[in-house]
Structure formats: structure tokens, C-alpha cells
Amino acid sequence: MNHSTSTNPQEKLGIMVCGHGSRNQNAMHEFASVAAGLKLRFPDIPVEYGYLEFCNPVISHGLDQLRAQGVTKVLAVPGMLFAAGHAKNDIPSVLNTYQAQNPGMEIIYGRELGVDLKMIRAAGERVMEAMDAADKAGDVVAPRDTLLMVVGRGASDPDANSNVAKVMRMIWEGLGFGWGETCYSGVTFPLVEPGLEHAAKLGYRRVVVFPYFLFTGVLVKRIFSYTDIVAARHPDIDFVKASYLNDHPLVIDVFRDRVNEILDGQNLMNCQMCKYREQVLGFEDQVGLAQESHHHHVEGIGGGLEDCPCKGDCDASCRDEEFCKKHGLPWTPVHAHEAHDHEHEHGHNHDHNHSHVHHPYPHADHPHGPVTMEKSNRKK
Numbered sequence: 001m002n003h004s005t006s007t008n009p010q011e012k013l014g015i016m017v018c019g020h021g022s023r024n025q026n027a028m029h030e031f032a033s034v035a036a037g038l039k040l041r042f043p044d045i046p047v048e049y050g051y052l053e054f055c056n057p058v059i060s061h062g063l064d065q066l067r068a069q070g071v072t073k074v075l076a077v078p079g080m081l082f083a084a085g086h087a088k089n090d091i092p093s094v095l096n097t098y099q100a101q102n103p104g105m106e107i108i109y110g111r112e113l114g115v116d117l118k119m120i121r122a123a124g125e126r127v128m129e130a131m132d133a134a135d136k137a138g139d140v141v142a143p144r145d146t147l148l149m150v151v152g153r154g155a156s157d158p159d160a161n162s163n164v165a166k167v168m169r170m171i172w173e174g175l176g177f178g179w180g181e182t183c184y185s186g187v188t189f190p191l192v193e194p195g196l197e198h199a200a201k202l203g204y205r206r207v208v209v210f211p212y213f214l215f216t217g218v219l220v221k222r223i224f225s226y227t228d229i230v231a232a233r234h235p236d237i238d239f240v241k242a243s244y245l246n247d248h249p250l251v252i253d254v255f256r257d258r259v260n261e262i263l264d265g266q267n268l269m270n271c272q273m274c275k276y277r278e279q280v281l282g283f284e285d286q287v288g289l290a291q292e293s294h295h296h297h298v299e300g301i302g303g304g305l306e307d308c309p310c311k312g313d314c315d316a317s318c319r320d321e322e323f324c325k326k327h328g329l330p331w332t333p334v335h336a337h338e339a340h341d342h343e344h345e346h347g348h349n350h351d352h353n354h355s356h357v358h359h360p361y362p363h364a365d366h367p368h369g370p371v372t373m374e375k376s377n378r379k380k
Helices: 025-041 059-068 085-101 117-137 158-175 192-200 218-233 249-263 321-327 370-379
Strands: 013-019 047-051 073-078 106-109 146-152 179-184 206-211 238-241
Touching: 013 025, 013 059, 013 085, 025 047, 025 249, 047 059, 059 085, 073 085, 073 249, 085 106, 117 158, 117 206, 117 238, 117 249, 146 158, 146 192, 158 179, 179 192, 192 206, 192 218, 206 218, 218 238
Parallel strands: 013 047, 013 073, 073 106, 146 179, 146 206, 206 238
Antiparallel strands: none
């Protein structure tokens, strides 16, 4: 992919929003609403979207749609909060492959949403909405008597994980909470349950749990499920669930900004702490790894679940073979994630054959990380 723009008057621009994908249909509707919001900000430019895995349309389909509309230059933006493996490897690999097969189309890749003041403001509003609702429903609890728990996606990239901690600190300091903590839904540590158990020991009257996610899905549902589990153990603490970001107007504004950065030639990721380029502490062996997608074998496999009892609000029950047999659903053993309890990274069921190998996360056996989830699952 090129990383510069041209002034050729014959070119036709198009925008491609590249998402990860989910089995949860509600998440997909929300992603589509963001793409629609971006279209309102660029009414004269075609806007399409697509996903890496689990649902349709896939990214190549969106690109086909743009090509059919005569687009010659694609401004591709990752629908990702931070730059981890999906934004750095998987999406670029898909885009590079497509451009190699369609040399008449130029694809220019933008950067992730990142740590952005508009994103911080949107996050702060989601947190305060939850605080205000809790105050109206019960006792008023001041921010200084409240602990903020920001839950990140969790990645095998320490730079992305550290950005979640920075977001948490900026919300914590900006809104004046008594304390702030960070935990993650998978891959790294601490996971949600041990993170909330630690938070419960700190003596605050209220804990606000805020999933720093763009959309709903299996992971957000699990975050709130673990919140309920920990809350039941600590009835003296008011656990409040804040909503994820979704299509907050400021979030769509940041997508617009990322497109404009491509047009202005400023579409550069921050690579100073990228484990694929620099000697990041503990990840030194990953410098220079090949840029390739690990999602080709689950691309667009989300169909066939229209009759699932979840009614589109997937909780990952469809990954259980017995559940699928009982309800007459297709069971897809590829990309099983019991080991790390998340949707799409490093927890394959290796009974199936595929040609790629995920680089192992060096702290997979951390007592508050993925191994904790394995033990928890075995108890159920």
C-alpha cells in the first residue's frame, strides 16, 4: 500500500472502514451505524465497510463495491481503538493482497483511532452517564468515593495494552475519581475477575466498570457477567456498568479525522514502541516478524446462525458443539478460544489444519491472566 496522496484530477476517492467482525449481530449493526455516520460526514465520497472474520461483508467485498462504483483511490481506515496485531498485520495484509490482485486501484492505509482527546471526552461522557443514572437510582456517591475500572480488549502487544492504561488515567484524573484501575478481557493480565477482586479490596463505595470498546459483543457481555459475579461477593459495594463507546458523535468525528489525515498525508501510526520494529522489553524476539493475516480461515463464516436462541446477541454459546447439536446450528471448531477466552487471538483449537502460526504471548501463564481463565472455565 502507498502512504501518500496524489492530485490526479482523474482519480475517484472512496472510503473503506475495516472492522474486526463478531458473531454478535448487534455489534455488526452498531458497526454499520458508524459507517453510516461517516458517510454523513463525507456525502460526496462512497463509503463501504467490511470485516476480517466471523461475519459479512468481508473487507474484500467492500473493496469490490468501491471498485464497482469507479473508485480508483481507497482511503482505508481501521475500525480499531489501538494498533495491535489486527491493525498492524491482519488488515494491511488483506489490503495488500487485494491491491496486488487489482493494480488499477490504489489503497492508502490510515491509522487507528488511538489515544485521542475526542475519544477521551466520549469515554468520559459514557462514564458520567452511568454515574448519573446510578445516583438517580440509589444513593449519591461522589467521584472521590468511586473507583474507575477501565476494561480494555487485551492484546499480545504491550504498546496497545499500555494505551488502555493511559486512557484510564486521563479519565481518572479528568473526572476526579478516587482511584483508577485497568484490566483486560483477554490475552493479557489482569483479566476482569481478578482485576475487580483487587479493586474491591481498596475500600471504595462504588466501582464503575467501563468497557473501553467500540461495540457490544461476546466480550462486553462477559465483562458484565464477571462484574455480576464479583458484585455478588461484595454486596456492600455498588458496582455500576457503564456503556461502551458505540456511535458517540465524537467517535465518528475521530474516524473523520483519520480519513482527513490520509488526505493530508499525515496518516502515520506511532511506531516508537511497536514490538515489530523495536526491542520492546520482554518481546525482543518479535522484531521483524512477517506482516500476514491470521484470519483467512474464519473470513465470513458467521452465516447460518440466524435461528440461534441468542437472537443476534451472541454470548459464544454457539462455540459449544453440544449446544449447536441441540439447536441445529452449524458448529465451527476453527478459531476456538477457550484458552484465552476471547473472540479472535491466539487461542486456537489445533485439531484443525491451517497454515499459520500465532507467535506465543510470553505471559500466557500469568496467574491473573489467560491461565486464570482456563482454571475458571474448568470449574464451570
